[in-house]
Amino acid sequence: MSATILLDQAVARVRAQFTRAEVATVQPYAGEFSSAEIQHKSYNCPAIFLTVLGWQPADSDCRLTGKHAKKVHVVAFVAYKHAERNKRMAGAMLLAERLEIVMRQWEPMREAANANLPVTIAGLETGATCENLYSRALDTVGQALFQVDWHQCVKPAVPIEQLWDLLSVEIIDSTRGGVVPADAAATGIVPVVTEDVTFNSTT
Numbered sequence: 001m002s003a004t005i006l007l008d009q010a011v012a013r014v015r016a017q018f019t020r021a022e023v024a025t026v027q028p029y030a031g032e033f034s035s036a037e038i039q040h041k042s043y044n045c046p047a048i049f050l051t052v053l054g055w056q057p058a059d060s061d062c063r064l065t066g067k068h069a070k071k072v073h074v075v076a077f078v079a080y081k082h083a084e085r086n087k088r089m090a091g092a093m094l095l096a097e098r099l100e101i102v103m104r105q106w107e108p109m110r111e112a113a114n115a116n117l118p119v120t121i122a123g124l125e126t127g128a129t130c131e132n133l134y135s136r137a138l139d140t141v142g143q144a145l146f147q148v149d150w151h152q153c154v155k156p157a158v159p160i161e162q163l164w165d166l167l168s169v170e171i172i173d174s175t176r177g178g179v180v181p182a183d184a185a186a187t188g189i190v191p192v193v194t195e196d197v198t199f200n201s202t203t
Contacts, residue, residue, distance in 0.1 A: 002119040002154045003052050003072045009108065009121060010074055010152075011050050017102045023048055023095070033077035035137035035145070045081035045143065046095055050074065053149075063122035064153040071125065075149040076103075077133075081142055089132070092144035099148050100128040122153040 007028055015026040025047035031037075033049045051074075058069035078096045082088035108114050108121035128150040138145055 002068075002070060002156055003055055005117060005119050006072055006121055006152060006154045007050060007052050007074070009114070009117075010103070013106055014048055014050065014076070014099065014102065018048075018098075022046070026050075029077065032075070033079075033145070034133065035135045035141075038138070038141055038143070043079070045079055046091070047079040048095075048099060049077045049079070051077075058153045058155070062125060062153045064120060064155045066155065069153055069155040071151050071153050073149065073151055075147060078146040078148060080144045080146075082144075083142060085139065085144075088142065088144040089134075092132075092146045096130050096146040096148050100130065103128060103148075103150060118156065118158045120155045120157050125151040125153065 011026060011028050014023075018026070023046050024044035027043070027047075027049055029049035029051045031051060032053070033041075033051075053073045053075050055070040055072040058065050058071045062069065062071055076099055078092055078099060080088050080092035080095060082091055104124055104127060107123050109123070114121060128148050130149075131147045133145040133147055
């Protein structure tokens with residue numbers, strides 16, 4: 001739950017630090033982004049997709065320690081498009097390095113906007129690492145893809161039970177069961193399905 005808030009705040013941080021001309025797309029992504037994902041995802045380049053690949057208990061060397069503190073593995077995938085291979089690689093490298101600086105300079109605990117969050121978020125534990133994810137499939141679509149990853153610690157600022165209540169999602173299904181008449185389309189009668197969804201999120 002606390003990692004969810006960290007991801008939301010990281011996405012907001014990246015979006016705020018780049019103009020839309022510099023980075024057209026900044027979004028969370030549910031998984032690892034790769035050449036196999038491109039055909040299933042519509043987006044404009046340059047693009048940065050952020051995700052959480054997992055976490056572990058924060059150790060004694062982390063900026064946040066204690067019960068329920070997590071060391072979260074955050075990853076950003078930087079996609080850059082250009083007709084020339086070397087130029088798209090150079091563009092992706094430059095953007096990845098700028099992203100690293102943006103995240104390294106982030107000090108969430110000093111930002112007033114984070115004061116009301118139900119969790120405490122620390123800055124990066126160490127500098128980010130970067131990897132070129134080049135493949136022939138990426139080359140074919142004229143894109144370069146770099147992975148930038150880092151670790152940040154996060155700790156609930158409220159009891160775990162209260163944090164769950166703040167982030168829980170309640171879905172009330174008001175669909176009526178039954179069989180749709182075969183002539184429904186002919187008569188112009190279309191079944192209506194409604195969902196009442198409540199998000200108790202602080203972000």
